[in-house]
Amino acid sequence: MKILVCISNVPDTTTKIRFTEANTSIDTTGIQWVINPWDELALTRALELKDDAATGVKSVTVAHVGLATSEPTLRKALAIGADDAIRVNADPSDSYFVAAQLAEAVRKEGFDIVFCGIESSDHNNSAVGGMTAEFLGIPSVSAISGIRIENGTAILTRDIDGGKESIRIPAPFVAIVQKGIAKEPRIASMRGIMTARTKPVKLLEPVQTEALTVVSGLEKPSPRAACKFVDAENAGQLIDLLQNEAKVI
Amino acid sequence: MSVLVYTENWEGKFKKQSYELVSYASAMADQVRTNVVAVSVGKADETELARLGNYGASKIINLTGDHFKTLDNQVYTDALAEIALKEGAEVIIFTNNNSGKAIAPRLSVRLKAGLASGVSGLPLSLEPFVLRKRAYSGNAFAHVTIKSPIRIISILQNSFEINERPTGAVPEIIAAATPGAAGRTVVTDTFRQTGKILLTDADIVVSGGRGMKSPENWGPIEELAALLGGATACSRPVSDEGWRSHEEHTGQTGKIIAPNLYIAVGISGATQHLAGVSGSKYIVAINSDKDAPIFESAQYGIVGDAMKVLPKIVEAARSLKK
Numbered sequence: 001m002k003i004l005v006c007i008s009n010v011p012d013t014t015t016k017i018r019f020t021e022a023n024t025s026i027d028t029t030g031i032q033w034v035i036n037p038w039d040e041l042a043l044t045r046a047l048e049l050k051d052d053a054a055t056g057v058k059s060v061t062v063a064h065v066g067l068a069t070s071e072p073t074l075r076k077a078l079a080i081g082a083d084d085a086i087r088v089n090a091d092p093s094d095s096y097f098v099a100a101q102l103a104e105a106v107r108k109e110g111f112d113i114v115f116c117g118i119e120s121s122d123h124n125n126s127a128v129g130g131m132t133a134e135f136l137g138i139p140s141v142s143a144i145s146g147i148r149i150e151n152g153t154a155i156l157t158r159d160i161d162g163g164k165e166s167i168r169i170p171a172p173f174v175a176i177v178q179k180g181i182a183k184e185p186r187i188a189s190m191r192g193i194m195t196a197r198t199k200p201v202k203l204l205e206p207v208q209t210e211a212l213t214v215v216s217g218l219e220k221p222s223p224r225a226a227c228k229f230v231d232a233e234n235a236g237q238l239i240d241l242l243q244n245e246a247k248v249i
Numbered sequence: 250m251s252v253l254v255y256t257e258n259w260e261g262k263f264k265k266q267s268y269e270l271v272s273y274a275s276a277m278a279d280q281v282r283t284n285v286v287a288v289s290v291g292k293a294d295e296t297e298l299a300r301l302g303n304y305g306a307s308k309i310i311n312l313t314g315d316h317f318k319t320l321d322n323q324v325y326t327d328a329l330a331e332i333a334l335k336e337g338a339e340v341i342i343f344t345n346n347n348s349g350k351a352i353a354p355r356l357s358v359r360l361k362a363g364l365a366s367g368v369s370g371l372p373l374s375l376e377p378f379v380l381r382k383r384a385y386s387g388n389a390f391a392h393v394t395i396k397s398p399i400r401i402i403s404i405l406q407n408s409f410e411i412n413e414r415p416t417g418a419v420p421e422i423i424a425a426a427t428p429g430a431a432g433r434t435v436v437t438d439t440f441r442q443t444g445k446i447l448l449t450d451a452d453i454v455v456s457g458g459r460g461m462k463s464p465e466n467w468g469p470i471e472e473l474a475a476l477l478g479g480a481t482a483c484s485r486p487v488s489d490e491g492w493r494s495h496e497e498h499t500g501q502t503g504k505i506i507a508p509n510l511y512i513a514v515g516i517s518g519a520t521q522h523l524a525g526v527s528g529s530k531y532i533v534a535i536n537s538d539k540d541a542p543i544f545e546s547a548q549y550g551i552v553g554d555a556m557k558v559l560p561k562i563v564e565a566a567r568s569l570k571k
Contacts, residue, residue: 013501013520017388026385037502095364096357118350121386121501125366126345126403130322130354139433140322142351155437159347161259161449162496163441165319169434176351179502180495212363216379217392221527227534227544232553236565238533241549243569246531248510249453249477 001057001149001171003046004111006102006132007039007077008092009070010122019218026218035073037185038117040080042175044182045147046115047081055149059083061111065092065101071201079188079196090206093214095123099131100209106136108204112171113154118142118178129176139173145180251286251308252278253338255329256301257348261292264450265411266344268304272412273404274342275305276371286310286336287420288329290317295422302420303413308336309422320348321432326355332425333360338399345403346449353403362399369408386501386520387527405528406449407507446480448497453479453510454529456499457487458522460515460536460555464492469559470514476566482506484516500525515555518543535559 011017012032020027035043043062050057062077063086064070074085086109088101106114116129133140145164146157156167156175188196230238242249254274256267274285287306289298291313298309310332316324329352333341341356343349345367357364367383369390377394383405384391448454455474457467467481474481481497488498499506501521507528514535516522523546526532534547537554544550551558 011385013386013524017385019389026389041502095354099354099358122384123391124383124386125364126350127354127357127364127366130351131358133322134326134355134358140351140355141434142322143347160320160439160441161447162445163439165436165440166438167434168437173433179498212357212361212395212397213365214394214396215391216377216394218384219381219390219392221387221390224532224546225548227547227550230549230551232551232558235551235553235558235561238549238551238562239565239569242510242531242533246510246548248531249566249569 001055001112002110003049003057003060003113003115004106004109005039005043005046005060005062005077005082005115006128007043007062007064007073008036008120009033009064009066009073010036010120013037013121023218024216033070033073035076036117036120038119038178040185041179041182042115042117042177043077043080043082044184044186045177047186048182049147049149056152057149061086061109063102063105064088065090065098065206067091074201075196076188078199079192080186081192082199084199085201086204087201088204088206094211095125095127095131096213097209097211099128099135101206102128102132103135104207105204106132114172114174116174116176118176129174133174139169140176141167141169141173142176144175144177147175147177147181250283250337250339252281252283252340252342253333253336254285254287254306254342255349255352256287256289257344258289258291258293258297259447259450261294262297263293263300266346266406266450267301268411269407269409270342270344270404271301271304271306273371273409275412275414277340277342278305280371280375281339283339284308286332286338288312288332290325298422299420303415304411305414306420309420311422311424313424316431319434319436320351321434322351322355323430324432325352326359327430329356330359333399341399341401343401343403345405349403353401357401360399361397362401363395363397364401364403365393365395366403368402368404386524405507407509407528407530442496448480448482448499448504449506451480451506451508453477454482454499454506454508455479455512455514456482456484456516457493457514458484458516459486460517461487462515466556467493469563473512473559473563473566476563476570479508479510484522513543513547514559516543517541518546
């Protein structure tokens with residue numbers, strides 16, 4: 001079985017977001033780029049599945065749509081343990097465009113399971129996974145918090161209102177994963193970092209696709225009102241404020 | 250021509266989110282001078298379905314049949330695509346929750362309709378069609394222009410006023426059991442905690458962090474939640490330690506919630522946690538550390554020992570109930 005993990009390149013979560021002059025994009029000066037946290041968890045789980053010989057998973061590939069500037073992030077994924085990488089050489093203009101590229105990469109190489117994180121911490125679109133599956137005409141399951149493979153069949157755990165479902169689905173499919181898919185992201189070992197340099201990164205040229213959306217501006221959320229402090233000795237006053245001032249209880 | 254809205258029910262009753270969505274769809278339908286068609290899947294009966302009319306839906310399409318018993322993303326996409334084309338939908342609206350995230354992207358590719366997710370508020374402009382949506386995990390809003398003629402929007406929970414606008418007209422209710430290919434998603438087992446308030450649907454949430462020191466101290470949190478008619482939640486370290494169930498973890502990689510009131514007890518306010526609750530209307534923080542970052546995001550705060558402060562708040566809440 002071949003697993004593909006789609007990864008995106010995002011600013012580290014603690015980055016202070018600043019905009020460029022025209023407020024049309026973020027100021028990338030000094031930004032630490034990392035693998036999107038959900039994708040990193042997906043990659044970790046894929047590697048755990050490969051480590052277990054009983055699953056039949058033979059390889060874990062990572063795919064990314066981006067320019068040469070994302071190479072360090074790809075190397076990080078290889079250092080963590082992916083066997084090889086595919087980079088579609090294009091600016092990831094919108095989710096529709098990115099999904100079209102990933103679908104083409106899947107068509108070319110053939111994978112049994114495709115993992116996508118449920119959203120990226122920068123655009124929060126929650127779109128690429130589902131879109132890629134639709135381009136390929138294959139099933140997708142979302143809100144996946146667990147996956148295991150038994151006798152060649154994938155058994156997934158999907159989060160639903162107030163609980164979970166256990167799902168069986170035939171390959172090939174796209175699993176759109178969220179918290180729980182892996183306990184913690186795997187860390188690259190010294191050996192992993194060394195071997196990452198020589199692992200293959202296949203470069204693909206993008207297929208002609210038009211983006212359907214464009215980010216035309218950015219704005220900061222309105223600052224919240226300053227915190228009103230209630231004295232700990234009269235903590236009960238809080239209830240009064242919530243009822244009569246905020247009117248939320 | 251119409252605005253299509255995908256509604257959801259929980260045990261046969263529409264979720265509050267659905268009334269919010271229909272209100273949003275109505276407001277948008279007014280802007281583009283068309284009407285609202287709501288799609289509902291399974292369980293809700295005729296009386297319940299008709300309630301959507303109170304918020305502006307003029308037609309309700311009820312999807313019944315075994316096909317729709319559980320969410321198969323392809324099956325739902327097939328059905329919605331067919332309805333969207335038949336009803337001439339110009340805008341299709343979802344909630345930005347797990348179902349919305351599962352279906353909207355597929356529908357987007359199926360109809361070649363641009364998708365904007367995590368939208369807050371009505372469009373900033375209609376020509377070009379621009380929306381404000383959540384970005385950078387709540388640290389910014391992006392203005393997104395959708396270029397395609399059909400647009401799909403998923404809106405942030407609890408971001409739009411529910412607006413009752415009874416017209417007296419009874420909406421047309423159509424039962425549609427779209428045949429078409431059976432899904433390949435097979436559900437083999439379900440575990441549900443029924444009866445409890447859904448965390449993602451709760452108006453009030455009382456949440457505990459590591460500052461609570463031990464799972465044994467959760468009594469006052471549960472009591473306060475019960476008195477206020479809310480749900481309980483927790484921060485990531487608490488669920489990682491096994492003090493509370495993973496279902497309660499709110500934060501960037503846990504549940505993203507947007508209640509009217511979020512009370513954070515013994516939670517320092519790390520960026521990742523705030524990303525899960527920044528959509529809350531009011532945040533209250535109780536923490537023994539006056540410099541805890543959570544106070545920067547809270548509207549009300551109490552600096553003090555949770556174990557001493559909570560009982561006072563619970564007492565006041567009890568008096569309120571009387």
